[in-house]
Amino acid sequence: MSYPNQPYQPQPPNTSNTLSVVGIVLGCVAFFFCPPLFGIAGIVCxxxxxxxxxxxxxxxxxxxxxxxxxxxxxxxxxxxxxxxx
Structure with a gap:
């Protein structure tokens, strides 16, 4: 069933920082252990x-x-x- 007269409701801004925190932790770990693996994984995150x-x-x-x-x-x-x- 379709409701064509519904007004547009924008998505609320993303308040989660989960991937950012994972990237920060991976970047810190990359300083001490296996920089290519953890550094690149942090950059991707x-x-x-x-x-x-x-x-x-x-x-x-x-x-x-x-x-x-x-x-x-x-x-x-x-x-x-x-x-x-």
Whole structure:
């Protein structure tokens, strides 16, 4: 059954920040453990959260990129100090 005379009701804004928080946590974990895996997963969560309009999405992307880059740099220096290349 169709109701053609119903007025348009916009969707309420998204108040959930679940994916953003997951992206932030993954970005922080990427600093210490397996940066390529957790950093990229955090970036993906942040981008999906941004498409859903979550408030903390840009923070999640930034933290994940920083965790990825800094984790790779830290891993490089630790590898060099352990194996003395």
């Amino acid at each position: 942040g981008v999906i959260a941004n498409s859903k309009g979550e408030r903390l999405a840009k923070t999640a992307i930034g933290v994940s990129v920083a965790g990825l880059v800094l984790g790779m740099i830290l891993g490089f220096f630790l590898f060099r100090s352990v194996y003395g290349a």
